[in-house]
Amino acid sequence: MMERALVVLSGGQDSTTCLYWALNRFGAGHVEAVTFDYGQRHRIELDCAARVAVRAGVAQTVLPINTFAALGGNALTDANIGVRNGVDAKTGLPNTFVPGRNLIFLTFAAALAHPRGIRHLVTGVAQTDYSGYPDCRQTTLQTLERALCLGMEYELTIHTPLMFQSKADTVRLARDLGALPALADTQTCYNGIQPPCGECPACVLRAKGFAEAGIPDPLVERFRAKPLTAPESSLF
Amino acid sequence: MMERALVVLSGGQDSTTCLYWALNRFGAGHVEAVTFDYGQRHRIELDCAARVAVRAGVAQTVLPINTFAALGGNALTDANIGVRNGVDAKTGLPNTFVPGRNLIFLTFAAALAHPRGIRHLVTGVAQTDYSGYPDCRQTTLQTLERALCLGMEYELTIHTPLMFQSKADTVRLARDLGALPALADTQTCYNGIQPPCGECPACVLRAKGFAEAGIPDPLVERFRAKPLTAPESSLF
Numbered sequence: 001m002m003e004r005a006l007v008v009l010s011g012g013q014d015s016t017t018c019l020y021w022a023l024n025r026f027g028a029g030h031v032e033a034v035t036f037d038y039g040q041r042h043r044i045e046l047d048c049a050a051r052v053a054v055r056a057g058v059a060q061t062v063l064p065i066n067t068f069a070a071l072g073g074n075a076l077t078d079a080n081i082g083v084r085n086g087v088d089a090k091t092g093l094p095n096t097f098v099p100g101r102n103l104i105f106l107t108f109a110a111a112l113a114h115p116r117g118i119r120h121l122v123t124g125v126a127q128t129d130y131s132g133y134p135d136c137r138q139t140t141l142q143t144l145e146r147a148l149c150l151g152m153e154y155e156l157t158i159h160t161p162l163m164f165q166s167k168a169d170t171v172r173l174a175r176d177l178g179a180l181p182a183l184a185d186t187q188t189c190y191n192g193i194q195p196p197c198g199e200c201p202a203c204v205l206r207a208k209g210f211a212e213a214g215i216p217d218p219l220v221e222r223f224r225a226k227p228l229t230a231p232e233s234s235l236f
Numbered sequence: 237m238m239e240r241a242l243v244v245l246s247g248g249q250d251s252t253t254c255l256y257w258a259l260n261r262f263g264a265g266h267v268e269a270v271t272f273d274y275g276q277r278h279r280i281e282l283d284c285a286a287r288v289a290v291r292a293g294v295a296q297t298v299l300p301i302n303t304f305a306a307l308g309g310n311a312l313t314d315a316n317i318g319v320r321n322g323v324d325a326k327t328g329l330p331n332t333f334v335p336g337r338n339l340i341f342l343t344f345a346a347a348l349a350h351p352r353g354i355r356h357l358v359t360g361v362a363q364t365d366y367s368g369y370p371d372c373r374q375t376t377l378q379t380l381e382r383a384l385c386l387g388m389e390y391e392l393t394i395h396t397p398l399m400f401q402s403k404a405d406t407v408r409l410a411r412d413l414g415a416l417p418a419l420a421d422t423q424t425c426y427n428g429i430q431p432p433c434g435e436c437p438a439c440v441l442r443a444k445g446f447a448e449a450g451i452p453d454p455l456v457e458r459f460r461a462k463p464l465t466a467p468e469s470s471l472f
Contacts, residue, residue, distance in 0.1 A: 063303055063306050063307065064302050064303060064306055065301070065302070065303050066300050066301070066302045067299055067300060067301050067303075067344055068347075070299050070300055071299065071344070071347055071348060098347070099346065099347040099350040099351070099388045099390075100343045100344075100346055100347045100350075100384065100387055100388055102387065103343050103383060103384070103387045104340065104343055104344070104347075107336045107339050107340055107343060108303055108307070108336075108340070110335065110336055111304075111307055111334070111335040111336045111340075112307060114335040114336075115335070134386060134387055134388060134389040135386075135387035135388070137386065139386055140383060140386040140387040143379060143382050143383040143386055144383040144387065146379050146383075147339060147376060147379040147380040147382075147383045148336065148339070150370060150371075150373065150375055150376040150379055151335075151336055151338065151339045151370055151371035151376040151380065152335045152336055152370060152371070153370040154335075
């Protein structure tokens with residue numbers, strides 16, 4: 001029986017690249033996506049994830065999680081808290097840190113995969129550029145993988161194709177996988193706007209990756225103002 | 237600084253006993269409870285948990301989880317699926333199995349504990365009488381504990397005081413901790429009724445434990461019909 005994979009698809013650059021990685025590795029028709037509607041500040045991420053899934057031709061399950069908002073106290077789900085750059089002096093973590101968010105996402109992904117007989121989970125977390133999130137690290141994910149296997153009595157593998165890639169590596173990988181057009185549909189900006197603000201840490205990190213890879217960002221290209229009077233750009 | 241503990245309180249016999257274990261170990265004023273409103277079939281469990289918390293004088297946080305119901309497909313949260321005794325021939329698991337339920341509960345408990353500086357989680361899972369749930373086993377919980385510590389960069393201990401106790405041991409422990417009166421408020425019956433049906437596997441297991449310990453079940457006592465005409469039972 002052909003192995004199948006479930007990709008945690010957030011609507012961002014990394015998870016979209018991972019979706020194409022999974023399509024390449026497991027084959028079209030053997031890949032599904034799961035997206036979490038967890039009260040994220042920017043609903044546009046959900047729209048992006050849906051568009052990416054449609055473009056890639058994969059079935060997408062959207063699972064709600066109302067627990068993070070109830071926990072409160074972080075800038076990702078609490079509209080009353082502004083996103084601050086850098087880390088909190090007391091905790092050493094960014095104020096967008098939701099404790100255990102990736103652990104929860106992967107555990108629910110496993111709970112979705114289990115009854116479907118899917119044994120491969122794919123997530124776009126990366127340790128290299130990791131912005132202070134300990135739940136993105138290799139050792140964390142390896143330990144969680146074992147906890148999931150034991151707790152569900154089910155052989156599962158968590159794939160993290162971007163774990164040790166730089167942003168530039170990830171951009172090159174996206175190009176090699178034919179994922180660049182899909183990246184025009186992704187959402188990165190911490191301010192939740194398209195065109196992206198270009199100034200928040202997430203935008204800066206993304207731009208740096210594309211620049212280092214020497215590849216134009218399809219998202220930026222999409223919003224590049226066309227010359228108003230260039231005759232060759234008009235179809236009429 | 238005095239250590240503090242967060243107890244996962246379901247409203248059942250085991251978690252109630254663990255609440256009193258934590259009060260004994262960490263001291264009154266150093267224990268909190270968290271209860272999950274995850275779409276459980278029997279809402280009476282939530283009422284029981286609230287009554288137990290009030291009686292014990294501990295603060296209780298109720299966290300919603302709407303994800304299990306969205307996952308569907310099991311008898312605990314899906315009203316269209318009847319509870320069956322025994323295990324499924326295909327999966328080897330009871331049809332009340334929600335994959336990863338305890339992993340999710342403990343991860344959210346950790347996410348609640350983290351910003352409060354609480355470093356001890358207490359759960360009433362037991363491997364001895366475990367009814368086919370792999371997420372109740374010692375190795376699973378130990379591995380999860382490590383994943384939580386790594387993923388939150390935070391030293392946490394998961395306590396499982398009932399892990400290797402028989403039901404009779406647990407009843408004796410409840411007696412020694414002064415928890416017996418609180419057990420009158422707990423909910424065990426798979427049919428979600430009080431007085432309990434006395435016939436489902438959960439009721440039978442509970443009754444067996446009290447019988448072996450030679451202690452009357454306070455819940456059963458509470459519903460024992462009083463003689464209709466006994467003059468001393470009337471206040472009027």
